[in-house]
Amino acid sequence: MDMENEIKTNAKSMTPQEQYQLRKLIVRLLRQGEKAAKVAENLGVSRQMVYDAKKAYEQEGLAGIKPRAKGPKKGQGRKLNPEQEREIRWILVEKTPEQLKFADCMWSRENVGELIRQKYGIDMPVSTMGDYLRRWGFSVQRPVKRAYKQDEKAVKAWVEVEFPGINKRAEEEDADIYFGDEVGVQNQPNNLRGYSPIGVTPIVKTEAKRLRINMLSAISCRGKLRFMIYKDNMNAAKLIDFFKRLIKDTPQKVFLILDNLRVHHAKIVRDWLALHKDEIELFFLPSYAPEYNPR
Numbered sequence: 292m293d294m295e296n297e298i299k300t301n302a303k304s305m306t307p308q309e310q311y312q313l314r315k316l317i318v319r320l321l322r323q324g325e326k327a328a329k330v331a332e333n334l335g336v337s338r339q340m341v342y343d344a345k346k347a348y349e350q351e352g353l354a355g356i357k358p359r360a361k362g363p364k365k366g367q368g369r370k371l372n373p374e375q376e377r378e379i380r381w382i383l384v385e386k387t388p389e390q391l392k393f394a395d396c397m398w399s400r401e402n403v404g405e406l407i408r409q410k411y412g413i414d415m416p417v418s419t420m421g422d423y424l425r426r427w428g429f430s431v432q433r434p435v436k437r438a439y440k441q442d443e444k445a446v447k448a449w450v451e452v453e454f455p456g457i458n459k460r461a462e463e464e465d466a467d468i469y470f471g472d473e474v475g476v477q478n479q480p481n482n483l484r485g486y487s488p489i490g491v492t493p494i495v496k497t498e499a500k501r502l503r504i505n506m507l508s509a510i511s512c513r514g515k516l517r518f519m520i521y522k523d524n525m526n527a528a529k530l531i532d533f534f535k536r537l538i539k540d541t542p543q544k545v546f547l548i549l550d551n552l553r554v555h556h557a558k559i560v561r562d563w564l565a566l567h568k569d570e571i572e573l574f575f576l577p578s579y580a581p582e583y584n585p586r
Contacts (some may be wrong), residue, residue, distance in 0.1 A: 302483050310358070311356060313351070314340075314344040314348075315325045315356065316514065317340070317341050317344045317345070318348045319512075320333075320513065323458075324462075333514065370415060371413065375410075376427070377409060378410075379403070379410075380427050383403065387438070392568070393406075394579050400424065401420075407420075441577070442577060442579075445578070446577045449580070449583065453574075454457055461546050464544055465503075465514075465543055466544040466545065466546045466572075467511050467513070467544070468548065469509040469510065469511045469548065470510055471533075472509075472550065473505065476503065476505070476506055477501060477502060477503040477504075504518055504520055504522060505520070505521070505522065506521075507519045507529070510585065519532070519533045519536060525552070527557040527560050529561060530555070530557075531559070534567070534571055537571070538570045538571050544569065545570065545571040547573050547577070548574045549574075550584065551576070555573070
């Protein structure tokens, strides 16, 4: 149940997408005023990687640090010309299949191919359509579930006013910003998906007994991870115990951002925080907006 040490990064072992996320973190820290040498030290990467990410971002923005798509040279062997590709990509981003009278609610290789056939009279094999989508930067994804009760004005105020204010105060008071959340961990996957020959169902060997444990964790804007393991349900006493561990392990004042779980607002929690206001302060995300917690 001890706090974990700071995450160490091995960039060479990462996938292109993981390296992209790391480069985005490097750029964010540099834009916050961190020195390149300090960023390299904190993230466990070479200074050259920091300098390369900085240069690429300055020249091309996010496009400069994104993974480069592999494949044939631009235009080689393609059925669509560049203008047609741009138009289709725009439609996929700005429109839903339902708006264009397709039966599906999400874009698939099949209905994108049908869209191309309707617009340009070009028949595109499903496998080729997959190549185009990958080249355009699309991937198979599960849709994000967003609560219909989410208050867009409150979210906008959080993103544009509240969090920048928290960040400014953290700089002025030399505080560390952490995002915290609770999660359940189990020894079996919830969802598995993979290819297999038709009629041959794949078998995955798993532990027959399901084991589950809960974890309360917090991650800082600089990549420090702290967590505590517990078996029972979350309550005020466990939350306060985590606060104690977090401030003991952090030399600076802690600004901790949480969601609006009822226990986070418990009177006993508020009373304890009032006695330790010089060590830790809580802030809360907008209601029904978990996607703004990077943890």
